[in-house]
Amino acid sequence: MTVIGESAPSKPTGSGRHTTDHQAPQPYAYRRRELVEPDWRRLPGWRDVTEAQWRDAQWQRAHCVKNAGQLRAVLGDLLTDRFYADLNADQQHLATMSMLVTPQMLNTMAAEDSVPPAAFTDAFYANPVRRYMIPVRSDRDPEWPSHPHATRDSLHEAEMWVVEGLTHRYPTKVLAELLSTCPQYCGHCTRMDLVGNSTPQVDKLRLGLKPVDRQDRMIDYLRRTPTVRDVVVSGGDVANVPWHQLESFLMRLLDIDTVRDVRLATKALAGLPQHWLQPRVVEGLERVARTAARRGVNLAIHTHINHARSVTPLVAEAARTALEVGVRDVRNQGVLLRGVNATPTDLLDLCFALQGEANILPYYFYLCDMIPNAEHWRVAVWEAQDLQHAIMGYLPGYATPRIVCDVPYVGKRWVHQVAEYDQERGISYWTKNYRTGIELDDPDALTRRYPYYDPIATLPASGQRWWAERRG
Ligand code: SF4
Numbered sequence: 001m002t003v004i005g006e007s008a009p010s011k012p013t014g015s016g017r018h019t020t021d022h023q024a025p026q027p028y029a030y031r032r033r034e035l036v037e038p039d040w041r042r043l044p045g046w047r048d049v050t051e052a053q054w055r056d057a058q059w060q061r062a063h064c065v066k067n068a069g070q071l072r073a074v075l076g077d078l079l080t081d082r083f084y085a086d087l088n089a090d091q092q093h094l095a096t097m098s099m100l101v102t103p104q105m106l107n108t109m110a111a112e113d114s115v116p117p118a119a120f121t122d123a124f125y126a127n128p129v130r131r132y133m134i135p136v137r138s139d140r141d142p143e144w145p146s147h148p149h150a151t152r153d154s155l156h157e158a159e160m161w162v163v164e165g166l167t168h169r170y171p172t173k174v175l176a177e178l179l180s181t182c183p184q185y186c187g188h189c190t191r192m193d194l195v196g197n198s199t200p201q202v203d204k205l206r207l208g209l210k211p212v213d214r215q216d217r218m219i220d221y222l223r224r225t226p227t228v229r230d231v232v233v234s235g236g237d238v239a240n241v242p243w244h245q246l247e248s249f250l251m252r253l254l255d256i257d258t259v260r261d262v263r264l265a266t267k268a269l270a271g272l273p274q275h276w277l278q279p280r281v282v283e284g285l286e287r288v289a290r291t292a293a294r295r296g297v298n299l300a301i302h303t304h305i306n307h308a309r310s311v312t313p314l315v316a317e318a319a320r321t322a323l324e325v326g327v328r329d330v331r332n333q334g335v336l337l338r339g340v341n342a343t344p345t346d347l348l349d350l351c352f353a354l355q356g357e358a359n360i361l362p363y364y365f366y367l368c369d370m371i372p373n374a375e376h377w378r379v380a381v382w383e384a385q386d387l388q389h390a391i392m393g394y395l396p397g398y399a400t401p402r403i404v405c406d407v408p409y410v411g412k413r414w415v416h417q418v419a420e421y422d423q424e425r426g427i428s429y430w431t432k433n434y435r436t437g438i439e440l441d442d443p444d445a446l447t448r449r450y451p452y453y454d455p456i457a458t459l460p461a462s463g464q465r466w467w468a469e470r471r472g
Contacts, residue, residue: 028348028394035357037312040103042113045074054103055314057274061183065101067091071134074106078113080121086136094140094373095199096192100185101133102272108309109133128307128340132377135187139339141375144456148467152193152202154369155406160437163217164209168437170411173230176218178249180207182237184271186304188335188377190369190406195236201372211245219252222259230261232302239268239275247284254291261298269303269330270310273318282321289326300329303360306341308349316358323359331363336384336403337377341365344390347401351391355399362401367415369406370453380454381405381428384415409436410450419449424463426454 040046040054053059065071068084068091091099109130111123124130131139153159157167157175165177177194185196198204207214222228231253238246253259268275275281292299301322305311319330332354336342341350351362368378379387388403404412407430420429429449439445456467 027390028344030348030352030394032356033308033349033353035311035313035316035353037314038107038110040107043074043107043110044076044078044113046103049103055274055277057272057278060102060104060272060274063103064184065103065106066099071106074103075110075124078110078117078120079124080117083121083124083136086138087134089137090135090140092200094137094145094201095135095187096202096371096373097185097187097189097195098197098199099134100182100196102184104273104312104314105129105133105184105271105310108312127309128346129309131339132187132306132335132337133184139376140373141455141457144375144467146372147370147375147378147453147455148471149451149453150370150372150374151408152371153191153205154371154408155190156408156438157191158194158205162437163214163221165207165214166218166221168225168228170436171434172228173232174222174228175232175234177207177235178215178233178238178241178246179211179236180204181240182235182271183239183268183275184237186267186335188337188368188371188374190366190371191236192371211241215245215249215252219249219256222253222256226258229258230263231259232263232265234265237266237268238264239266239272243281243284247288250288251291254288254295254297257295259297261300262292263300263302265302265304267304269301269318269322270305270315273312273314276318277314277321282325285322285327286325289328292328293326298328299326300331301327302331302333302363304334305332305350305354305360306334306337307346308353311350311353311358311360319358319360329361330359331361332401333364333366334362334401335368336365336379336387337368338379339377342379342383342387344387347387347391348394351395351399351401355395362395362399364412365401365403366412367403367405370408375455375457378455380423380426380458381415381418381421381452382423382454383458388415405430405452407432407450407452409439411436423454424460425466426456426459426463428452428454 068087109127111120160167160169162168167175180194189195194205289299354360354362384403403415405415406412410430410432413430418428419431435445
């Protein structure tokens with residue numbers, strides 16, 4: 001190991017500066033890259049789709065792909081039967097989310113149509129956006145598809161509901177789930193218990209109250225609870241809340257003078273940017289942003305983008321439009337997923353596309369939560385720590401994302417905050433400095449250590465054996 005200050009001196013130059021004969025390359029080589037929107041007309045099912053149709057949110061919604069048959073209608077024989085069979089098998093036996101992919105997203109997954117079907121299929125299999133939006137059976141971990149401690153509502157959000165859909169986990173913040181649908185469904189969705197249609201594997205929890213009653217109760221709770229200053233308005237995806245309803249809810253929130261931060265959660269900014277570019281939505285957002293600014297409230301949009309390929313010119317246009325009409329910030333909360341973005345290069349490429357080309361702040365990357373059938377996506381805590389180290393120093397400090405582990409019953413912790421870590425068995429222990437809403441009477445809440453588990457496939461042989469011996 002070389003200790004700084006002990007390395008061999010480099011040669012002095014005439015100017016007094018030091019240089020070496022052979023400069024070692026940087027681990028990551030930055031260069032500016034233009035955003036691209038692949039031409040959708042290369043794909044058989046969209047040969048005649050016009051620019052106006054592509055930019056139309058209703059056209060995008062009406063042409064979402066929901067099953068293998070609809071995927072075939074777009075990609076035709078470019079994909080071989082092997083892929084469609086693999087997809088059907090996954091939907092029948094493993095998928096925790098039903099399939100719903102916007103044309104906007106599918107367009108970023110498919111290769112050029114000029115390659116032969118076998119090569120097109122291989123490229124589609126390998127595509128990072130496909131790997132989390134259209135999972136197939138062969139993607140999953142054959143030995144341990146689920147961790148033994150995986151659970152449906154792995155963050156226990158419903159347990160912490162103070163009224164239906166309103167999770168009060170942190171002392172000053174709440175999560176308001178206004179609805180349980182999105183314009184697109186991600187295979188790794190942490191709210192798989194609630195969000196989307198039921199699948200053969202998962203009968204989803206249903207919200208019981210009418211949306212308007214749920215919203216009334218949320219507003220009532222927030223009026224009665226002045227210690228809450230920060231409201232994440234989510235779902236699902238707020239892009240699926242009829243605009244007049246969302247605007248009315250936001251205006252009522254802004255009327256509560258103890259609410260100081262409002263964050264709108266919408267993956268649709270990337271999955272369906274057309275939604276956020278519709279004139280009635282932009283005008284409505286401007287009214288809300290003006291009101292927030294007048295009252296000194298920080299209104300932000302939080303989106304969820306996992307790979308640089310998803311940052312297209314239309315996504316940048318949607319983000320800039322939101323900023324232009326007065327939203328204070330647009331931030332990204334990605335999910336760290338093996339095979340999608342869990343390398344320093346993929347993370348930095350994405351962050352530079354967000355920060356440099358789309359004015360979206362790279363804010364967080366979450367470890368994929370411990371939901372069923374997600375082991376092939378998850379990374380170990382030590383891998384996440386290595387990735388955090390690898391991405392330091394390239395981006396502006398304020399735009400360097402934190403990689404966080406959302407520890408059950410704890411909340412987000414930076415991956416280096418682990419209190420104790422048994423790497424052989426892949427069990428990390430975490431502590432916290434506040435009580436969640438269900439622990440107000442628990443004397444041990446602040447001294448307890450809360451476990452989190454690495455994927456078993458990442459453990460040494462002895463650790464994998466330990467888990468295998470305990471398998472039921
Ligand atoms: S957009 Fe968010 S809530 Fe909707 S499926 Fe994806 S991860 Fe889940």
